[in-house]
Amino acid sequence: MITVYQFSELSEETQQKVLDKFRESIDTYWIYSEAKETVKAFEKYFPTDSKGKNSWLECSVNANNEVLELMGLRLRTYLINNFGYVLFRPKTRYKNNTKRVSKIFTETCCNLTGICYDDDMLSPIYKFICGSKEYKFHNFEELMKECYQNLEDALRIEEEYRQSDEAIIEDIECNGYEFTEHGQLA
Secondary structure, eight states: OOOOOOGSSSOOOHHHHHHHHHHHHHOHHHHHHHHHHHHHHHHHHHHETTTTSSSTOOOOOOHHHHHOBBBBBHHHHHHHHHHHHHHHHEEEEEEEEEEEEEEEEEEEESSSSSSTTTHHHHHHHHHHHHTTEEEEEEEEEEEEHHHHHHHHHHHHHHHHHSSSSSHHHHHHHHOOBBBOSSSOOO
């Protein structure tokens, strides 16, 4: 007969061995595959291209010089007029099995692919449109590059979190894993 334990019931030394073992097996591929889909969708709407670069998170902006140098209110107006349909999706609700699409209210959540990385990528544009001082003096080219940089930063933070003890313990508890006295999966 084998006695099984919850993670919290293990000794600190055994808990650390379990954490180290789980850390070795962490697969972050899904994070990057979802983020790549966000980049593909972004490139479908915005004049950027990451092909042929050292990283798919580096971009070149493919627009004429007039657009590249737009700043301030002119850039804000350009973004809303040319990309508003992507940035501000009409809010949809269902009532009595009837789909209703608002002509007034919009959503700004996961508008490219439906994945959370959309928000990370579009965040600099939303902040610029809302008048954030952080992006006040950006031109179009800088703003597009900032979108890629913001996604890269979010991915780095996500990967660091996935490697943390907190995230591993959360996964262990959510999946209801049980262990032997020596830290082997039961």
